[in-house]
Amino acid sequence: MLYQDLAEEAEQILRLNWRDGFTVPTNKLYPFQWNWDSGFTCLGHAYFEPKWAIRELNSLFSGQWENGMIPHIIFHSETETSYFPNHDFWNTTVNPGAQQKPKTSGITQPPVHGFILEKLLAKFPNDGAFLAFVKAIFPKVVHSHRFFYTYRDPKREGLAFLYHPWETGRDNSPLWDESNARIQIDKSTLPAYTRQDTKLADKKERPTSDQYDRFVYMLELGKRHQYDGEGIFEESPVLLQDTLTNAVLIQSNQSLIRIGERLGLDTGELKEWQAQSVKSFREKLWNENLATFTCYDLRKEAQIEYKEIGGLTALSAEIATKDQADKLNDYLNDLHNRGYYLCPSFDVDDPLFDSKRYWRGPIWPQMNWLIYEGLQHYGFSATAKIVKEDFLELITKQGFYEYFEAQKSVAAQLDKGYGGGQFSWTSACVLDLLHKDQ
Numbered sequence: 001m002l003y004q005d006l007a008e009e010a011e012q013i014l015r016l017n018w019r020d021g022f023t024v025p026t027n028k029l030y031p032f033q034w035n036w037d038s039g040f041t042c043l044g045h046a047y048f049e050p051k052w053a054i055r056e057l058n059s060l061f062s063g064q065w066e067n068g069m070i071p072h073i074i075f076h077s078e079t080e081t082s083y084f085p086n087h088d089f090w091n092t093t094v095n096p097g098a099q100q101k102p103k104t105s106g107i108t109q110p111p112v113h114g115f116i117l118e119k120l121l122a123k124f125p126n127d128g129a130f131l132a133f134v135k136a137i138f139p140k141v142v143h144s145h146r147f148f149y150t151y152r153d154p155k156r157e158g159l160a161f162l163y164h165p166w167e168t169g170r171d172n173s174p175l176w177d178e179s180n181a182r183i184q185i186d187k188s189t190l191p192a193y194t195r196q197d198t199k200l201a202d203k204k205e206r207p208t209s210d211q212y213d214r215f216v217y218m219l220e221l222g223k224r225h226q227y228d229g230e231g232i233f234e235e236s237p238v239l240l241q242d243t244l245t246n247a248v249l250i251q252s253n254q255s256l257i258r259i260g261e262r263l264g265l266d267t268g269e270l271k272e273w274q275a276q277s278v279k280s281f282r283e284k285l286w287n288e289n290l291a292t293f294t295c296y297d298l299r300k301e302a303q304i305e306y307k308e309i310g311g312l313t314a315l316s317a318e319i320a321t322k323d324q325a326d327k328l329n330d331y332l333n334d335l336h337n338r339g340y341y342l343c344p345s346f347d348v349d350d351p352l353f354d355s356k357r358y359w360r361g362p363i364w365p366q367m368n369w370l371i372y373e374g375l376q377h378y379g380f381s382a383t384a385k386i387v388k389e390d391f392l393e394l395i396t397k398q399g400f401y402e403y404f405e406a407q408k409s410v411a412a413q414l415d416k417g418y419g420g421g422q423f424s425w426t427s428a429c430v431l432d433l434l435h436k437d438q
């Protein structure tokens with residue numbers, strides 16, 4: 001397939017998934033608007049319907065809560081029932097500041113929108129409608145960061161915690177296994193529920209039912225504390241200072257600072273957050289033995305010692321020192337030399353690596369996009385080229401799927417990717433990478 005054909009197919013998919021104001025991640029499996037998906041999706045809109053990017057972000061921020069939180073799902077339809085958990089299961093009326101029009105979930109996801117906004121602004125620097133939009137949404141994006149610093153950082157470290165694995169974006173990563181194991185599931189008190197995802201995607205490629213019980217337990221815990229109460233920090237067995245989320249927060253802070261300085265908007269608070277976050281990220285999350293940044297388990301007060309994809313986002317957020325960046329680059333080159341597509345989502349040498357099952361090993365398109373950006377920033381253009389070419393090869397051979405097999409020898413036997421097909425962020429990242437010079 002020629003790259004021109006890839007670009008056309010990517011645009012077609014984004015048009016197919018457009019719902020007159022926002023984009024679904026994929027047609028059936030995820031029938032609403034997802035938080036960080038919609039950010040990446042804007043990268044694609046920018047190439048054929050730039051106004052859609054404005055509408056996409058305005059739709060997402062229409063779900064913002066008074067506390068600043070951008071929920072991880074915006075349920076633009078209240079009658080669509082083909083996804084679990086639906087808006088009624090979340091019942092966000094327990095929080096008086098929760099947005100009810102539209103209905104939303106009660107947790108958040110990685111805050112990519114600040115840096116996405118900067119990417120868009122760079123493409124349309126003199127477009128009046130676009131500049132007006134950026135000025136109008138800027139304080140809302142800042143408020144969404146304020147949520148993390150106010151409600152998710154009780155010790156005022158500059159590092160936000162997450163309590164639900166869905167908030168990390170890497171739902172069933174082995175990273176969270178030890179924390180999840182602390183949850184005591186009592187089937188007699190866990191509300192009854194029916195999964196919908198395994199009716200639409202292969203069971204072996206999705207989280208297990210035991211993991212879903214834990215997701216539901218944590219949802220109920222959040223609900224008991226109105227989704228933003230102090231009791232969450234006191235009670236939750238899962239308290240994660242996630243690399244990906246905090247790196248993305250730092251990357252977006254920096255973008256907002258640059259945008260604010262250019263447009264004459266207030267950046268004082270952002271600069272204070274940023275100084276503290278970068279310092280804590282560097283001091284607390286680097287692990288010299290593993291030569292990567294690690295997540296931190298706040299309940300156990302220890303690093304979560306695994307090599308995985310989140311640590312690599314310190315590159316796109318420009319947090320890594322030159323020496324740390326060299327080590328991350330070596331890690332990727334080693335994987336490449338051993339016959340893996342870049343970048344597997346979990347340590348391929350760990351027994352918990354599962355090349356098929358969702359966030360326990362496969363390749364994820366939006367992560368490749370972030371890592372490509374990071375490698376370019378540090379001048380590792382040869383590795384960035386591999387990341388881009390691996391990704392485009394997978395798409396060409398297997399289609400615009402949600403995630404992909406990481407082992408080249410196994411992938412060679414497959415004619416399609418994993419999870420949902422005709423995926424939005426896959427298409428958007430393809431379009432954007434195709435427009436990069438190298």
Ligand code: 2M8
Pocket residue numbers: 025030034035036037072166168169170171197
């Ligand atoms: C996946 O998560 C959702 C729950 O949020 C699910 O499995 O139902 C994750 O890959 C997440 O990162 C992503 O935003 C979402 C939609 O693509 O799907």
